[in-house]
Every structure is written in structure tokens, then in C-alpha cells.
Amino acid sequence: MVEHLFVISIILFASGSLFALCFYGWQRLGNYISLILAAIASCFSIALSVAVLFNGSVIRFDFLIYHAIIKYNFLLDPLSSYFVLAISVIGFIASIYSLGYTRLYVNKRDTRFLGFTYNLFLLSMLLVVTANNALVFMIVWEFMTLISFFLVIFEHENPSNRKAGFVYIVMAHISSVFLTVAFFIMHTYAGSFSFDDFRHISAQIPEIYKNIVFFLVIVGFGIKAGIFPLHLWLPLAHPAAPSNVSMVMSGVMIKTAIYGFIRFYFEFLTPCPPWWGFIILTVGASSAILGILYALMEHDIKTLLAYSSVENIGIILMGIGLSMIFKSYNLMALSSLAMIAGLYHLINHAVFKCLLFGCAGNIYYSTHTKNIEELGGLIKRLQVTAPLFLVGALSISAIPPLNGFMSEWLIFQSILNGFSLPLALVKITTSICGAILALAGALAATCFIKAFGISFLALPRSEHAKRAKEVPVIMLVSMGFLASLCVFMGLFPAKIMMTINQVNTHLLGTNIISAITTYDWLQTKSVHTNFTELSPKSASVFGLILLAVTFGVLTILRPGFTKKIYETWTCGISPEPRFGYTATAFTKPFKVIFSNLYRPRREISATYAVPKYFVKSITYIGEITPIFEKYFYNPISGYVLNISNKVRWVHTGSIHVYLAYIFITLIFLIIFIK
Amino acid sequence: MASSIILPILQIVVIVGLSPLVKGFINKMEARLQCRRGASLFQPYYNLVKLLQKDAVVSETASWIFRATPYVTFVSILLIALLVPVLSSQVPLNFIGDIILIIYLFALGRFFLALSSLDTGSAFGGMGGSREMAISSMAEPAMMLSIFTVSLTVGSTNLSNITSTLLNYKSLNPSLFLAFTSLVIVIIAETGRIPVDNPFTHLELTMIHEGMILEFSGRYLALIEWASSMKLLLLLTILVNTFLPWGIATDLTFPGLIISFALYLVKIGFFAFAIVILESSFAKVRLFRIPNLLGTSFILSVLAIISFYVVS
Numbered sequence: 001m002v003e004h005l006f007v008i009s010i011i012l013f014a015s016g017s018l019f020a021l022c023f024y025g026w027q028r029l030g031n032y033i034s035l036i037l038a039a040i041a042s043c044f045s046i047a048l049s050v051a052v053l054f055n056g057s058v059i060r061f062d063f064l065i066y067h068a069i070i071k072y073n074f075l076l077d078p079l080s081s082y083f084v085l086a087i088s089v090i091g092f093i094a095s096i097y098s099l100g101y102t103r104l105y106v107n108k109r110d111t112r113f114l115g116f117t118y119n120l121f122l123l124s125m126l127l128v129v130t131a132n133n134a135l136v137f138m139i140v141w142e143f144m145t146l147i148s149f150f151l152v153i154f155e156h157e158n159p160s161n162r163k164a165g166f167v168y169i170v171m172a173h174i175s176s177v178f179l180t181v182a183f184f185i186m187h188t189y190a191g192s193f194s195f196d197d198f199r200h201i202s203a204q205i206p207e208i209y210k211n212i213v214f215f216l217v218i219v220g221f222g223i224k225a226g227i228f229p230l231h232l233w234l235p236l237a238h239p240a241a242p243s244n245v246s247m248v249m250s251g252v253m254i255k256t257a258i259y260g261f262i263r264f265y266f267e268f269l270t271p272c273p274p275w276w277g278f279i280i281l282t283v284g285a286s287s288a289i290l291g292i293l294y295a296l297m298e299h300d301i302k303t304l305l306a307y308s309s310v311e312n313i314g315i316i317l318m319g320i321g322l323s324m325i326f327k328s329y330n331l332m333a334l335s336s337l338a339m340i341a342g343l344y345h346l347i348n349h350a351v352f353k354c355l356l357f358g359c360a361g362n363i364y365y366s367t368h369t370k371n372i373e374e375l376g377g378l379i380k381r382l383q384v385t386a387p388l389f390l391v392g393a394l395s396i397s398a399i400p401p402l403n404g405f406m407s408e409w410l411i412f413q414s415i416l417n418g419f420s421l422p423l424a425l426v427k428i429t430t431s432i433c434g435a436i437l438a439l440a441g442a443l444a445a446t447c448f449i450k451a452f453g454i455s456f457l458a459l460p461r462s463e464h465a466k467r468a469k470e471v472p473v474i475m476l477v478s479m480g481f482l483a484s485l486c487v488f489m490g491l492f493p494a495k496i497m498m499t500i501n502q503v504n505t506h507l508l509g510t511n512i513i514s515a516i517t518t519y520d521w522l523q524t525k526s527v528h529t530n531f532t533e534l535s536p537k538s539a540s541v542f543g544l545i546l547l548a549v550t551f552g553v554l555t556i557l558r559p560g561f562t563k564k565i566y567e568t569w570t571c572g573i574s575p576e577p578r579f580g581y582t583a584t585a586f587t588k589p590f591k592v593i594f595s596n597l598y599r600p601r602r603e604i605s606a607t608y609a610v611p612k613y614f615v616k617s618i619t620y621i622g623e624i625t626p627i628f629e630k631y632f633y634n635p636i637s638g639y640v641l642n643i644s645n646k647v648r649w650v651h652t653g654s655i656h657v658y659l660a661y662i663f664i665t666l667i668f669l670i671i672f673i674k
Numbered sequence: 675m676a677s678s679i680i681l682p683i684l685q686i687v688v689i690v691g692l693s694p695l696v697k698g699f700i701n702k703m704e705a706r707l708q709c710r711r712g713a714s715l716f717q718p719y720y721n722l723v724k725l726l727q728k729d730a731v732v733s734e735t736a737s738w739i740f741r742a743t744p745y746v747t748f749v750s751i752l753l754i755a756l757l758v759p760v761l762s763s764q765v766p767l768n769f770i771g772d773i774i775l776i777i778y779l780f781a782l783g784r785f786f787l788a789l790s791s792l793d794t795g796s797a798f799g800g801m802g803g804s805r806e807m808a809i810s811s812m813a814e815p816a817m818m819l820s821i822f823t824v825s826l827t828v829g830s831t832n833l834s835n836i837t838s839t840l841l842n843y844k845s846l847n848p849s850l851f852l853a854f855t856s857l858v859i860v861i862i863a864e865t866g867r868i869p870v871d872n873p874f875t876h877l878e879l880t881m882i883h884e885g886m887i888l889e890f891s892g893r894y895l896a897l898i899e900w901a902s903s904m905k906l907l908l909l910l911t912i913l914v915n916t917f918l919p920w921g922i923a924t925d926l927t928f929p930g931l932i933i934s935f936a937l938y939l940v941k942i943g944f945f946a947f948a949i950v951i952l953e954s955s956f957a958k959v960r961l962f963r964i965p966n967l968l969g970t971s972f973i974l975s976v977l978a979i980i981s982f983y984v985v986s
Contacts, residue, residue: 379737386737399782400775412774412818419826424983431822431979435972438818442811445781449788449807458795459735531825532772532832539753539770546752547745554893558726561893563741568733568794568889575735581792581800589808593965 003059005048006076006130009088012041013123020115028106034115035095035102038122042092045126049081049088053502060132073194075132078506082343082499083129083252083259086350090251091122093478097358098244100475104365105242114154118245121147125248128256134183134193138176141256145172148253151245152237164236171223171233178220179260182213186268198268210269214276217264218283225257227317228287229628231310235294238309239302239370243361246302250309251354255346258316265324266507277324278426284321285433287314288440293597296447296590297624299583300370301360304451305353308396311440312349315411316342318433322414325421325430327508334417336510337529340500341410347496348403348489352395355482359389362471362479363455367464372451372583377460381468384476386456391483393448395490398441401536401543403489406496406527408441413529443590450586458580491537494525584622591624599625677926678766682756685765688935689755689911693903694718696910696946703950718903722896730892733794743790744890744897747783751901754779754908759915761934762923763837772831773821776912777814780864783901784810791886802885805961809863809870809882812968817860819975820853823982824916833912841919849985852978854917859971861913863964865906868953870964880958907942914941 016037023030063072105111124144131137153165189205190197226234238246291310298304319342326335362385364370379386395402418430460466489496494517501513518528526535568575591600603621698715705712754776756767791803825831828839863870866883875881887898921937923930
């Protein structure tokens, strides 16, 4: 029964993509059908993943096409199903959201292509996390990359989108090279490409090759995950794609790389030395802090969200890295706790990032701009989008009682547990990573106060913002569902932890759920670690009681409380939008404090009227130096271009010369390879 | 059972009731040090009563965020008052959460205050909000590390456990001293006292916290003012009952609570007076010097955690 669900959802995704192509004349109808099919397919895969997670069983699928060349092996174990769950929940909501969002494109550009690629994109992610064979994995991995490349350049008439697509495809292929080499090294020892064989050969691989594979995997999957400094493509590609696609890309596609990390480090290469986990932890911490620092300086709302994805991937990796460290010292219960924290943050990030990208899509839908400096006052115009965005902003800033707080709290608890590690240096660094996480959290709060405050509050700063209208209901409903998920996952952490515990029992062989949950006074499950306990539910209940008491007391004291509505006092002149703070101004203190990192550049030029006392116009240019691009990528790409220029004389353009090359190569191969 | 109902109410009453007095005490003492007579010790209460009786003026630009902020800020601080050991080391509601929850509840209030500073569209609000966020972000790592040091010494992040363990703590631990010093700097920054922020300033360009709440009036202003004085008292309470918990009641007997309350008043008075001395002997530092101060605090907290791991 359960096996069929997998096949059904594959077929539904495939037919969704084909239906999109079929309806030539009625684009709108074809678009709806394909999106609805994607939503139904996602429902089936949700059912599939839930079934596997709670039965604790492992399901295999072997499709034998092209006998003996490639075995299409797929495996659904609890780890895969956890990712399938994340992908299909986000896929389901993004499909519903797209029903409204794609109205932007219907009859304006080819939505057939969008529906076609969108379905295949969801399908490819589903296959990536279930592939059980290195060859199959690389095929679907590459497929996912190509499909998402087409989605990134969907609005290809814009040169910046084409550039984003180019950077993405180049980076993604560098990633593929690293992964291919890693898989080939594994293959030499396993004798086959099957993941089943990879799982048993760890002991036979020499230490040096294990370390090489470790680094290959960091770079290979790190590019896809967008860790610093391999994040280059992420802030370019995510804003370029249509919002409904960025939701999926940022929400779940980059998490397939986390899946890769866990497969390699917890299954193929185990047991790993402690310094591996240590590297992952520090890479995570630096991604977290640098990601959010760059997000703070962004005024394009989607780029800002993309940088914040870099931050959150860093936080997830901190959880994974801690789990690896604990595991290598055989502290399995702690390893399990850290894994729960990491995977909890993973699903949280999927939910709130999808919500925020959706709301950014709503803003773009109604104002046609992504620059928050041109917005303002939207809370009066997009009256439903505003609270939804606020919920997302609160969650991502780890404000209780929403879900982001729960996972960061668990990561703090895992960090505190670092005291049981044997090495002083590791213990101290772990604590400092905790401090970095605290700083990143506070900066994230600032960043999202800026994103929400500048775009939704005060007066509209442009005509677009002034004329904004609320978006179609279907988009609001799907986002409302995500917002309630944010609240639910914050208030009922035990449910999510139980789900992740299923993954742990299979992956790490530990079952710590009874140790980390406890019954509180409401007789419901709350969280409990060896340091303390936490019950977000009771905190909210008491908060509401206190609110009611405060409100009641104030009303009894003075029943006739009235408010006078009057314009903001601006020293005697009537308020104008330009009096309000802008995003640039709001983040100025940070630009000064972190000027060593940002290296801000500022140019002010004024033109004067004939008497030099009257300024006619002032031009202001302020920008920060992207140091990674300037000092890391630009020299490399310059070097590559230089070499390419030097060797281009072999490309003569004459077909005879090329035939001669082929002939020489052939002879060469015959001589040297027997 | 009775204790689990009485004690939380008692905590709220003490924190809510006493916090304006602490503010009044600081103002009075500062006036005295400047050879002024100063306003009455109870002036903050009169101010609150006056504000609560007034209607509010709300900007037509402002949205529901502006009107919700005073309640969110006030209630988040009240909730913290339930979680902090005030008179007894046993907090009946300590299952709700730990010190990390408290830090993030402070962040909840700050989040809404900073948002409402942008809400009215005036220039000064945003200035205050932006600076407040910058300072509090810089303070966060030091705060977290000093809390880590204390929690690791005790083996718990729960404030009840921290207080009752440190009550019986005999040895002198250098890491606790360092954490204490670091936390003092953080608290000065978090509560907006000199040398980080001047709570008495009326010049818009130098305001930080006061700039954020410039547009509030009437009941809204009263709630926010009250919340900020409660925040000061709560942070002092955490400091006092973590590092100097001597004399705090461990069981719920009437004489025990009275002694505990008297000692609590003395300790809080001592720290309030320390703030007075500090504020009278220093000038407010320039905005972009504050990161240096907070950097010092961070280094101290790193030293605290290092010495904790090296000593233990």
C-alpha cells in the first residue's frame, strides 16, 4: 500500500508537468490543472512520509529500466521521509499559493513552461532525497540543478536574472564535480554505486581518503546549501526566480544538501574524528553570522531573505556539527539532542522562510517592486499580508512563543552540554559559537524589524506603494496556513521532537524522547533537558492571563479611555514620507560598527545653481564592498579566463583539425589503456 | 499548593509595586549628589497615576502595531516577573522556562518597541529604534556567555536552581566574578543608563530609549514607562539573586519571607546606589564608543568561560 503512494506521487508530478504543456490554447486552465496535480501529488507524498516515519519501517523501490546499466534504486528510511515530509508540505503550500501568484504571468508569458518545470522541480527534489544509488543520485541531483536553473532564468529578459542563472549553473557544476569525485572514491572501496554498500565500507577506507571525501562533500554540498564563502549564487538566484519558486528553493531545495551531509557523515563515513564535527560547527557559526550581517545591508526584500537563508543554514549546520562532535566521543544521547535541534530548525526554517518569501511575493504582486526603500505604509493596504509577514519575522528572529525560538533554544541547550566534551579548546569554542548564535539572533531581529518596519509601516514612499491592493484570497489562505504552522510548531515542540526522534532511532540508534519530554501542569508534553525544562504552551497561557488581567484592571480603573487621532508632530509642517526613517538609515549604526567587514563606500556630489549657496540637486551613492567577490571569486575567475585565453589557439574552427584531435586521442587511448 | 498560588502573585506585586520606587530612589539620590533637593521619592508613582488618567494621542499614520506595543511590552515583562526568584529561591512556575526564555522575552518587548518607533513616520522614532537595536545586539553575546558561565557552574539554566545552588556555594570562583562584571556592563546597556544612554535627556539627537517612545502618550506611555522601570528592577533582581543570594528564603514561612524581603530591599538599594554613583561620575559616551564598552564586556565574558573550563 505505502509503496504505491510513492509511485502515485511520481506519476502525478509527471502528469502535472505534461498537462501544463498540453493546454496550448487555454493557458489558465492548463496552469491550474498542473498546479492542482502538484498539490495532490504533494499530499500523497506527505501521507507516504508520515507512514514511513511512524511505522519506523524502511521501504525500497527498484525500477529496472535499461536492464543492468543503471538500477533505479530508491529507499525511504526515516531520514529520507523526514526530508520528503518537509519537501511535500512546502510543495503543497507553494502549489496552492502559485494558483494565485501565477496570475501575474498568465497570458503575459509562457506559463506552460512554468508549470512544466515547477512540477519536475518538486519531483526531482523528492527523488534526490530517496535515491539509494550514487549514479541515480547524481542523475536526479543534476536534474534538480538544471530544472531550477530554468526556473531562475524564467524572467530572462532581465540581464541580471541571466547573470544570476549563469553564476548558479557554474557554481552548481563545480558542486557536481566535487560530489562525483567523492562518489568515485567511495566506489573504489565499495565496488558498487549502491548506497547499501557505501554503508559498510567505512572501516576499509584509509584515513587520508576519508578526510579527502569529507572535504569534497563539504564543498560539494556546501555550494548547494549556500554556506559561506560558497554562498555566491544564492543571493543572486533566489531573488531572480518567481516568488513561488523562491519559496521552494529557499525553503527546501538548499536543505537537500543538508540531507547529503547527514547521509555522508552519519552513515557512509562513520565513525568520524571529532575535528570533522568541529569544522562543521565553525563553518555553521561563521555562515550564521556573516549571512545575517549581509542580510542586514540588503534593501531588496528577496535578496535579504536569501542572505538570511545563509544564516539559517549555518544554524542548522551548528546543530549537525554538534551532533557529530558528540557522536565521535560516543555521547549518543547528546548527539541525538543536537540532531533534534538541527533538524527542528531545518523544518522551522522551511516553514517560516516559505512564509516570508510568500509575503515578499504578495508585496511584489501588489506593488511590482522588491526594493523596500520604495515601499512603506503597506500595513494599511495589505491588511492581511502584514500580520502574516509579522508572524514570519517574529519566528525567524526566534521570538517566543513561535517556532524559531524553540529550535534555537534547543541549540543553546546542546551548546551548553558541550561541557561534557573532553577537550578544553573544543568546549570553549563551542561556548563562543553559542555567543555568535546569540549575536546572529539579535541581528536577525534587527534585520526583520527593518524589513517589516520599513516596508509596512509609516507613510508610502512611492506611487506603487500608495496604490497597493490586497492579493487574491488563495495566496493569503496558503500563507495563513504556514503562519499557523509557525505558531503550532512553537507551542507543541514535543510533537516535532517525537517525529525527529523517529529519524534518530534509525540513524543513531538512540531513543531519547522520554528523557527530553515531560508532562507539565497542563498534563501535556513539554520539553525537558538536563539543564532545565521549558513549556512554551504554559508561557503563552500565563501571558494571555496576564494580558487579560492588565487589560481588565486598566478598564476598571478608567472605563472611558479614548484616543485622539492626530497627525504626527513634525515641528509644524505636515508629515511627508521622506521624514520617516529609511532602511539605509536604520542600519547605519551597524554599517559603522562593522565597517571593517563592510568597507562602505560613499559618494556625494552636488550640483549648484549660479550663486553657489543654492544646491540644485544632490546625488548620493552608498554601497558596501562585497569582499568575498572582490578578493576570492574575482581573482579566481580572472585566472580561469586568462588560462582560457591562452589555450584558445587550439580551437581553430576548422573541422579537419578537430577530426585530427579525435584521431590522435583515439590512438593515444589505444596505446595507453588496455 | 497555596505557595504555588501566593508566591507568583507576591512576586508580581513586589516587582510591579516596587519598580517605580527604585526609579524614584535613583533620581532622588542623583539629585542629592548634585546638591539639589530633587523630586519626591514617590514622583514616578505620581507620574504613572497622572498618565493613566489621561487620554492618548495617536498618530494617524500609526497602525495597530503602535496600539498593541504597550500591552505586549508590559505583559512580556510581567511574565518575566513570574519566572525570576524574588523573595524565595523556589519559583513555583519555574517549569515555564529558563533564563534563555527570559532573554528572548525581553527581545519580544524590544522587537515591538522598535517596530512602533517606525510606525508613526517621524524621524526621531526610527533613530531611537535603530540605535537601541544596535546596542542590544552588541550586548547579546556578552550576556549569553556570562549566563553560560553561571549555568555551567550550577549545571542548570533554571533560575530557581541557579539561586538555590549558588546559595550554598562555598568556594570563590574567578569565573563568577568575571561573569558578574560582564553582566553589570550588559545591564547598564540594556536598561539605557549612563554611560550608554541618558534617561533624562530631552535633546532628540542624543536619545536612544526615550527616542523610541517619543510618540506614546497617556495610558500607552504609562505602560511603557512602567515596563521599563520593571525591566531595570528585574535585571537587578537577577543579578542580586544570582551572585549575592544570601538570606533569600528557601521555604515559605512568614518570618523567612520578611527577612528575605528586607535583605532584598537592602541589596537592590545597594545596586541602585551603585548606579547613582556611576551615573554621577561618568558622562554619556559617544554612540560609536559604546561597542568598545560592550566589547570589553564580551572579552570579560570570554575570560569567564575560559577560566571556568580551565579551573574546573
